Amino acid sequence: MHMVAILTTLAWRNLWRNHRRTLIMLAAVILGTWAMIFMTALMRGMVTQMIQDGISALPGHIQVHDPEYRDDPSVANLISISDTELAAKFDDADIARWATRVRVPAVITSEYESRGITLLGVDPARERGLTFVDYDEVEGRFLESRDDTGIVIGKKLAKMLNTRVGKRVVVMSQDPDNEIADRGFRVVGLFTANVSAFEETFVFAGKSTTQKMLRIDDQVSELVVLGDDYRNVEVLYDKVSAIVDSRVEVRRWFEVDAYLGAMLNIMDGFVFVWIIVIFLALSFGLVNTLVMAVFERVREIGLMLALGMRPVYILGQIIIESLMLLIIGLVLGTALSWAAIQPIKDGIDISIVGEGLDMWGMSSVLYPDLLLRDVILANVVVLVLGFLASLAPAWRAAHYEPVAAITKV
Numbered sequence: 427m428h429m430v431a432i433l434t435t436l437a438w439r440n441l442w443r444n445h446r447r448t449l450i451m452l453a454a455v456i457l458g459t460w461a462m463i464f465m466t467a468l469m470r471g472m473v474t475q476m477i478q479d480g481i482s483a484l485p486g487h488i489q490v491h492d493p494e495y496r497d498d499p500s501v502a503n504l505i506s507i508s509d510t511e512l513a514a515k516f517d518d519a520d521i522a523r524w525a526t527r528v529r530v531p532a533v534i535t536s537e538y539e540s541r542g543i544t545l546l547g548v549d550p551a552r553e554r555g556l557t558f559v560d561y562d563e564v565e566g567r568f569l570e571s572r573d574d575t576g577i578v579i580g581k582k583l584a585k586m587l588n589t590r591v592g593k594r595v596v597v598m599s600q601d602p603d604n605e606i607a608d609r610g611f612r613v614v615g616l617f618t619a620n621v622s623a624f625e626e627t628f629v630f631a632g633k634s635t636t637q638k639m640l641r642i643d644d645q646v647s648e649l650v651v652l653g654d655d656y657r658n659v660e661v662l663y664d665k666v667s668a669i670v671d672s673r674v675e676v677r678r679w680f681e682v683d684a685y686l687g688a689m690l691n692i693m694d695g696f697v698f699v700w701i702i703v704i705f706l707a708l709s710f711g712l713v714n715t716l717v718m719a720v721f722e723r724v725r726e727i728g729l730m731l732a733l734g735m736r737p738v739y740i741l742g743q744i745i746i747e748s749l750m751l752l753i754i755g756l757v758l759g760t761a762l763s764w765a766a767i768q769p770i771k772d773g774i775d776i777s778i779v780g781e782g783l784d785m786w787g788m789s790s791v792l793y794p795d796l797l798l799r800d801v802i803l804a805n806v807v808v809l810v811l812g813f814l815a816s817l818a819p820a821w822r823a824a825h826y827e828p829v830a831a832i833t834k835v
Contacts, residue, residue: 433739437746452755455808459759462704462804463796464766466697471795473693475620477656477686486556486650487659488666489682493675495647496682501530501602504645506673509633512649515669521662523652525552528636530647532599534579534629536587543583543629545597547636547646550574556652558624559617566591566615574632576614580625584616591616597629601641609639657690697800701807727823741820748816749809756805767794 441448495503505512509526516524528547533540550569554561559578561568568578577595584590591613598608611631619625637643649670653662659678667676680687727740774792 429739430742433743433746434750437743437750440743441747441750448751451751452758455752455755456759456762458704458707459756459804459808460762460766462701462808463760463763463801464794466700466800466804467763467767467794467796468792469696469700470693470797470800471793473689474795475793477690487653487656487679488651488662489677489679490649490651490666490670490674491647491677496675496677499529499531499647501600501640501642501647502604504602504642504647505649507670508644509646510644512646512670516649516651519665519669521651521665523556524650525549525556526633526646526649528633528640528642528645528647530599530640532597532629534583534587535596535598536589536593538588539586541583541586541626543579543597544627545599545636546628546630547633548572548630549633550630556650558619558621559630564615564617566613568615568617569630569632572633573635574614575611575635576631577611578615578617578630579613580628581616581618582622582625583627583629584613586626589613597631597639599640603641607640609635697803698807701804702811728826731826737825740823744820744823745813745816748812748820752809752812756808760801760805764796767796770794 490505492503492505507515512526525548528545530545532543532545534543534545548557548569549572550561551571553559559568564578565581566578569576577597579587579589579595587595589595594610594612596608596610598606601607617625617630631639633646637645651662651666653659656679663676663678670676680690730740731737771794774794
């Protein structure tokens with residue numbers, strides 16, 4: 427331990443023998459660390475928001491359907507267990523957030539236009555907090571009960587249909603016998619969504635009202651369960667699977683929406699690759715700094731070797747210099763990235779490219795997501811690779827011949 431303290435003191439003094447070079451390299455490490463962590467937080471926030479918006483667009487974390495529903499999401503493929511029986515099963519289970527829905531393709535018609543939509547028959551008391559709709563932000567009002575005879579549509583859809591709150595529209599779909607099922611609704615509310623495409627697609631009506639319209643008695647299309655963490659749904663999946671039986675299909679959110687699941691996996695891999703790429707750029711400067719520091723001290727190193735200092739201590743001294751430089755840069759760079767994220771943690775408005783974002787299912791507001799594990803990963807990878815990068819100049823210094831080094835001009 428005494429020798430380590432001596433080597434550390436020597437490394438610190440040698441590090442600052444050439445202030446300009448050290449400060450330039452330190453600035454490069456700080457900026458590189460800031461770029462790694464700051465850009466990772468932005469990209470992580472983009473993907474996290476995309477996944478959360480996708481989950482709030484009604485997949486939930488776990489979904490239960492008829493086995494044929496995903497291939498043919500029509501009223502012909504309803505869950506074989508009645509809504510009342512499902513409610514009894516899940517009311518007795520230790521699951522806080524769940525809801526059943528009638529979800530079918532339909533056509534909505536105003537006095538001017540017609541559009542294809544997805545009709546959702548919901549229980550508004552159950553749906554609060556499960557969907558992308560903020561009840562308090564709805565123009566007019568949201569549905570008041572499962573028996574509500576009104577309808578809530580998106581603002582973009584209302585503009586397309588040239589309708590508004592208080593006007594009547596007609597919704598048409600098919601019943602299980604392939605007969606036309608239609609009903610007139612009064613528009614009671616207009617909702618907004620983070621992803622504007624949702625405003626064109628989804629229409630909300632009372633679940634009981636929708637069941638009567640489609641003549642499906644007490645049946646529903648899907649059951650949705652929401653947990654606490656979209657990354658860890660296995661426990662919830664097992665619990666839901668144990669409650670229902672083999673007549674239905676239980677799926678995790680990333681199985682329902684394979685695109686979102688793939689984005690999560692790609693992002694996790696991309697973070698690591700991004701850190702490696704940034705460090706490779708830094709490593710050239712780091713190695714150059716260490717090589718120059720060694721080159722300037724060839725005669726000094728030779729003298730220490732001649733006086734009996736073991737080569738391993740020379741090796742350790744150069745490596746400690748490298749790690750000191752990296753640690754200082756990482757601490758300052760991490761602090762800088764945290765400080766840069768604080769002013770924008772409440773979101774960045776990127777609606778100027780809103781139409782392009784809709785194609786990817788992204789929100790028009792980007793929220794940086796600074797994860798502790800990303801910060802730790804960046805710091806650990808840089809330290810490990812920095813150690814490896816410092817081995818070459820350190821090894822060279824430790825293997826000088828004392829006489830040749832002392833007499834080197």
